[in-house]
Amino acid sequence: MQRFTSxxxxxxxxxxxxxxxxxxxxxxxxRVVPIHTALDxxxxxxxxEPVITVATGSAAFKVEWRDNKVFIEPTAPGxxxxxxxxxxxxxxxxxxxxxxxxxxMDFAIDYPKPTPPAAKVTNSSGSHVGGGDPAAKSSExxxxxxxxxxxxxxxxxxxHGVDVFLKDLFExxxxxxxxxxxxxxxNGVYVPxxxxxxxxxxxxxxxxxxxxxxxxxxxxxxxxxxxxxxxPLAILDGKLRSAQxxxxxxxxxxxxxxxxxxxxxxxVLRIDFSQDGRGPVAAxxxx
Numbered sequence: 001m002q003r004f005t006s007x008x009x010x011x012x013x014x015x016x017x018x019x020x021x022x023x024x025x026x027x028x029x030x031r032v033v034p035i036h037t038a039l040d041x042x043x044x045x046x047x048x049e050p051v052i053t054v055a056t057g058s059a060a061f062k063v064e065w066r067d068n069k070v071f072i073e074p075t076a077p078g079x080x081x082x083x084x085x086x087x088x089x090x091x092x093x094x095x096x097x098x099x100x101x102x103x104x105m106d107f108a109i110d111y112p113k114p115t116p117p118a119a120k121v122t123n124s125s126g127s128h129v130g131g132g133d134p135a136a137k138s139s140e141x142x143x144x145x146x147x148x149x150x151x152x153x154x155x156x157x158x159x160h161g162v163d164v165f166l167k168d169l170f171e172x173x174x175x176x177x178x179x180x181x182x183x184x185x186x187n188g189v190y191v192p193x194x195x196x197x198x199x200x201x202x203x204x205x206x207x208x209x210x211x212x213x214x215x216x217x218x219x220x221x222x223x224x225x226x227x228x229x230x231x232p233l234a235i236l237d238g239k240l241r242s243a244q245x246x247x248x249x250x251x252x253x254x255x256x257x258x259x260x261x262x263x264x265x266x267x268v269l270r271i272d273f274s275q276d277g278r279g280p281v282a283a284x285x286x287x
Contacts, residue, residue, distance in 0.1 A: 022106075022107050022110070023108070023109050024109075026111070027111050028092075029093070032094065034095050034241075035083070035095070035096045035097060036097050036104055037073075037097065037106070038100060038102040041073070041102060042071055042072065042073050043105065043108070043109075044072075044108045044109070045069070045070040045092075045111075046068060046109070047070070047111045048068065048113035049068055050087065051065045051068060051086070052086045052087060054070055054083065054084065056081055056082065056084075058081035060074065060081065061073065061083075061096055062075055077098060079098055079099075080095065082096065082179060083096055148170075148214050149169075149214070150168060150215065152165050152166060152167075152215070154215075154216075154221070155216050155219075156218065157185065158185060160185055160186065161276055161277075161278045161281075162183070162186055162245075162276040162278075163183045163185060164180055164281060164283040165180065165182075166178060166179075167179045169285075176258075178197075178254065178256075178271065179253070180252065180253055180255075180271070181250060181251070182245065182251055182252075182253065184245035184276075185247075185248070186277055187277075189245065189246055189247070190244065190274075191243065192240060192244075192274055192281070193240075194253075194255060195238070195271045195272055196271075196272045197232070197271050197272075198230045198231060198269065199230065199233055199260050200227035200229075200230050200270060201227060201228055201229045201231060202228025203225055203267065204226045205221075209267070209286055212286045213287065215285075216283055216284065216285055222282075227268070230270070231260065233257040233258055236256040236257060237256040238254065238256065239253060240252075240253040267286060267287050268284065268286055268287070270282055271284075
């Protein structure tokens, strides 16, 4: 009887481990996949083909890859960031949550092998039919390496309102993706919605913007700007992880905009969100 009881205790203690997840996913360049991590633990992403390169937005996560496997280990609490993985046929997008409980972490995310391309057929002229051009695929992948972080060191939390922090920019073929974080420090529920984006033309400022490329201006700096004209940019897509934020909550989002033509190129953008109880909520970006 005593031996049976001991075995039962071991079984009960082992049950919470089943809460840790091993998932099978389908690759999609149009989806952002959340990843839950835990300190002193590895999360493994195993894709169906060799990894070409990876990029992440924070040094608080140790990210390594080998063949078709990517290893993620958080090194500090309270930090979240994004992660991109490029393979020959796809780009995979992730939002890495700040390190949490071991029982809720993602142990592994597995992807099936991609469907082999159609066999190439050589016609009489010696050109290839089907299967795609490797050089063309390479030209599609290379621009994806141009993502750049936004510097927001001078932006300070308000402590009593809604704060927006711009995180990353990714530009390709006249389209700009802006990744941002919203934190609700107010006392009420905030519904951010998809922001509107304006290009500021003929910008004048009492302080120089030279050397401030890829930077978010503080509220005080933004108030010193004067623009001859502002032009709304077409919003192509936008996604938010959470549609509304209770006091103290935060979320991340991405908005995709069509950049102005070269003749109308602007160096400053203003991103406007829904107002909170105190007034306008906006972020100013120097491109």
